[in-house]
Amino acid sequence: MLSIRWLDSLTAVTASQWDALFTQDDDNPFCRHAFLLALEQGGSVGAGAAMHHSGWQSQHLTLWQDDVLLAAVPGYIKSHSYGEYLFDWQIADAYRQYQLPYYPKWIAAIPFTPVTGPRLGVLSSNLIDSLLPHICAALQQRLAAQDVCSVQWLYTSAQLQQSLTEHGFLARHDVQFLWQNAGYRQFDDFLQQLDGRKRKQLRKERSRTAGFRIKTLHGNELSAAHWQAVIRCYQATYLKRSGHQGYISPQSFMALADTMAGNILVFAAFASSSEEHSAEQMIAAALCFKSGDTLYGRYWGALVDAEHLHFELCYYQGIEYCISQGLRYFDAGAQGEHKLKRGFEPVLRYGSYLFADTPLSGSISAYFQQETTHLQAYRAQAMQALPYKKI
DSSP states (O other): OEEEEEESSGGGSOHHHHHTTSOSSOOOGGGSHHHHHHHHHTTSSSTTSOGGGTTEEEOEEEEEETTEEEEEEOEEEESSOTTOSSOOHHHHHHHHHTTOOOOSEEEESOTTOOOOOOSSEESSGGGHHHHHHHHHHHHHHHHHTTSOSEEEEEEEOHHHHHHHHHTTOEEEEEEEEEEEOOSOSSHHHHHTTBOHHHHHHHHHHHHTTTTSEEEEEEGGGOOHHHHHHHHHHHHHHHHHHHSSSOSSOHHHHHHHHHHOGGGEEEEEEESOOSSOOOGGGEEEEEEEEEOSSEEEEEEEEESSOOHHHHHIIIIIHHHHHHHHHTOSEEEOOSOOGGGGGGTOEEEEEEEEEEEOOOTTHHHHHHHHHHHHHHHHHHHHHHHTTOOBOOO
16 A cells, blocks of 8 residues: 655665665765765754754655655755755745745755755656656645645756646756766866867966865765864855854764765865875865766865865866766856856756745746746856857
8 A cells, every 4th residue: 555654854764765766867975865864863954953954854755555665755844945046035025025924845855955866766767657646646735734835846857847847836947057078088188178268267277276285085085183174164164154154064074974985075275285184284175975977066165265276176176086087077066157167067957846826826937937938048148158169
């Protein structure tokens, strides 16, 4: 017998049960049990989270055949819209003006991680078409019972968005920037594809880091002292930019260090240009995750003001790593039009939304359509601003 169960913690299922659902066609690290559990147990989400993001409460949707876990959606009940990146502030403001409740909402998403990946894990890919109607029905029941004001799937695949649209969800889009490896053998091969002015600019930016020691550290090379240094950099940058110490707690970082070292690498800058690179000398760091074909730039921080270090650690080191390791893509994070001039191409991202029926329903649908038209035009314009030689 099929049944839906809502889990308020991933401790309710084993890692093998959960991960078996997300390894069919994708080895995305952010859907793994270890990643999501580290956020929960480290207090980055849930009741123990810090005040500025305590609105993330785990509410994972699971579908069972008796005692066999067939499908799962990583999900959260939200009482705000922080940390999502496919933001809905304008819609929330419209609800407020009409004195309509907008929260709580349920989102299928990876917290603080605007990365496209599987949002519906299934035990076998041929089950998707038969199981998705049960999942959508369960979500519609939550809306009808007024448990939530909306249901949102963020950073899905294009295929899942299409399937959800067929089940009554509204389609929404975003633009991000993705570097793609055209079979380069070395960084200079990439540079040779840029027009002369941009190529000169990139070389100049890289030369400005000559006074620092730049090092790539894989997860299993990071000592406890290195992790503390990475966390210091991360917290210092968030504190300066946002007034808090970041979404990811030190406890969650250390849990990731224990369970996901094989997926982690850090591009770090040390104050000395000598061969020494002790943790005490670390002044900037970009923490990345990797899958079989993609490098994901995730958490950046620095103890000094050095824009050129940001470009070097967050972009150029990652490009160089992808080339040396034969990775196809470098997803360096959300937003950042400055990525264009560094060879990151604009790509569409996908979301799906279902709202309780209100006087705003028609306006929201029209808004999403207008937004998509604008984003498609923006993407076409941005493609013309890429630094590659015109053929």
